[in-house]
Amino acid sequence: RGIPLGKVVDVVSKINTGGKYDSKVFQKSVGLNGVGTKAVNALSNFFLVQSVRDGQLKAAEFSQGQLVSDPQPQKTSQRNGTLITFQPDDTIFKNYVFRPEYLESQIRNYCYLNAGLAIHFNGQKYEAKNGLFDLLNDKTDPETRRYDIIHLKGEDIEMALTHGNDYGEEYYSFVNGQYTTQGGTHLAAFREALVKTVREFYKKEYDAADVRASIIGAISIRVQEPVFESQTKTKLGSINMEPDAETARPVRGFIIDFVKEHLDNYLHKNPKVAEELKRRIEQSERERKDMAGVKKLANQRAKKANLHNRKLRDCRFHLGENAKDGAEKEPLTTLFITEGDSASGSITKSRNVELEAVFSLRGKPLNCFGLKKKIVYENEEFNLLQHAL
Incomplete structure (x- = not known):
C-alpha cells in the first residue's frame, strides 16, 4: 500500500520510525523497528525509494545514507506500493556478487508462506497456490513418498507432512514468514505433537524414533512479538503465542492441541493414509530392532579393529588428540584410501609418516544404494574403514 508520503525520508533513514511500532498493524511480524531498510541505505552508493499512494508518487534518493534528492510528490497512475532500488557500496563490499540460488530459495519460501503471492525474479515467475503443500x-x-502429503491449516498455524524412504528426519519450520533453520520451541512442540497424536490414534505406544523416522514435515506459525535466540532469527525462543502473560497461549500447547485435533480427524477420514503411515512406522520399528543386534556385532568388531586394523597404515598424529608436540600438525593429517594393496604400496613408501595414513580397500567396496542399514553395518570392509576414519 506504500509508505505514507510524508514519512518516506524518515522511514528509510531515521531510527525508530518503523511501522511495526504500531502493534495493531503488524501484530505478527519478524522485524522489530525497520533497521534493515536503514542499514541498506547506509551501505549503498545509490539508494532510491519510491512510494505510491492514492495517485501520488513520492521519491527520495540517498548516497551512503545521506539525502541527495527530495523532490515534491507528483501525480501518477501507478497502483499503490513501494519500490526500492539500491547499489551496494563497493568501497565496503568489494567484488560483491548476488547469489541467485540463495535469492531463489528465499523467494520460494515467501511464496510457500503466502499462498497466491506471485514474485517475478530475473524473468521467472514464482508462485505457490497451496502453501506448505507445495x-x-x-x-x-x-x-518415494509413502502416502499423500497431509496438509492442515488453522488460524496462525499451517503444517504439512509425509514419510519417505530416507533415514533421519527432515523439517522446514517458519515463524511469521522467517525460515527458522535451527527450529526452536515451535518445532520441538510439532515433533512432540506428532508422536502423541499417532500413539493415541493407533492406541499403541510406538517408540518416538519409529514414528518420526523418515519423516518430511513443515510447520509455520504466527506469533505476536516473537523472541529469537539470536539476531539471525534462525531459532525461535518464544514460549507464548502472545506477549500478555495472563492471557497468552503457550506455543507448545497451541501446536499440540491443533495437531491432536486436526491430524486425528484427517487420519479417521483417510483410512488409506492411516494404514500406510502405520506400515511405515512398523517398518522403522523392525529395522531398529534388527539394527540393535547388528550394532552389537559392529561394536565387537570395532574393539578388534582398534587393536589392529590390518588395512590401515597409520600416521603419528591424529586430529583431536591435542598432542603437545603435534598440536599445529593435527589439522594437516590426511587419510589416503586406495583400491587394493598394490595401489597403496607406492603411497606408503613415499608418504609423510607423521601426517599421512593409508587405508587399502579390497577392490571396489559394496554398492550400498538401496540397501538396508543392517547389510551396510555387517560389511567388514566398511567397519574397518569407519574405525580408520
Whole structure:
C-alpha cells in the first residue's frame, strides 16, 4: 500500500520510525523497528525509494545514507506500493556478487508462506497456490513418498507432512514468514505433537524414533512479538503465542492441541493414509530392532579393529588428540584410501609418516544404494574403514 508520503525520508533513514511500532498493524511480524531498510541505505552508493499512494508518487534518493534528492510528490497512475532500488557500496563490499540460488530459495519460501503471492525474479515467475503443500511437493520425490502429503491449516498455524524412504528426519519450520533453520520451541512442540497424536490414534505406544523416522514435515506459525535466540532469527525462543502473560497461549500447547485435533480427524477420514503411515512406522520399528543386534556385532568388531586394523597404515598424529608436540600438525593429517594393496604400496613408501595414513580397500567396496542399514553395518570392509576414519 506504500509508505505514507510524508514519512518516506524518515522511514528509510531515521531510527525508530518503523511501522511495526504500531502493534495493531503488524501484530505478527519478524522485524522489530525497520533497521534493515536503514542499514541498506547506509551501505549503498545509490539508494532510491519510491512510494505510491492514492495517485501520488513520492521519491527520495540517498548516497551512503545521506539525502541527495527530495523532490515534491507528483501525480501518477501507478497502483499503490513501494519500490526500492539500491547499489551496494563497493568501497565496503568489494567484488560483491548476488547469489541467485540463495535469492531463489528465499523467494520460494515467501511464496510457500503466502499462498497466491506471485514474485517475478530475473524473468521467472514464482508462485505457490497451496502453501506448505507445495513446499513438500517440491522437496520430495512422488515415487518415494509413502502416502499423500497431509496438509492442515488453522488460524496462525499451517503444517504439512509425509514419510519417505530416507533415514533421519527432515523439517522446514517458519515463524511469521522467517525460515527458522535451527527450529526452536515451535518445532520441538510439532515433533512432540506428532508422536502423541499417532500413539493415541493407533492406541499403541510406538517408540518416538519409529514414528518420526523418515519423516518430511513443515510447520509455520504466527506469533505476536516473537523472541529469537539470536539476531539471525534462525531459532525461535518464544514460549507464548502472545506477549500478555495472563492471557497468552503457550506455543507448545497451541501446536499440540491443533495437531491432536486436526491430524486425528484427517487420519479417521483417510483410512488409506492411516494404514500406510502405520506400515511405515512398523517398518522403522523392525529395522531398529534388527539394527540393535547388528550394532552389537559392529561394536565387537570395532574393539578388534582398534587393536589392529590390518588395512590401515597409520600416521603419528591424529586430529583431536591435542598432542603437545603435534598440536599445529593435527589439522594437516590426511587419510589416503586406495583400491587394493598394490595401489597403496607406492603411497606408503613415499608418504609423510607423521601426517599421512593409508587405508587399502579390497577392490571396489559394496554398492550400498538401496540397501538396508543392517547389510551396510555387517560389511567388514566398511567397519574397518569407519574405525580408520
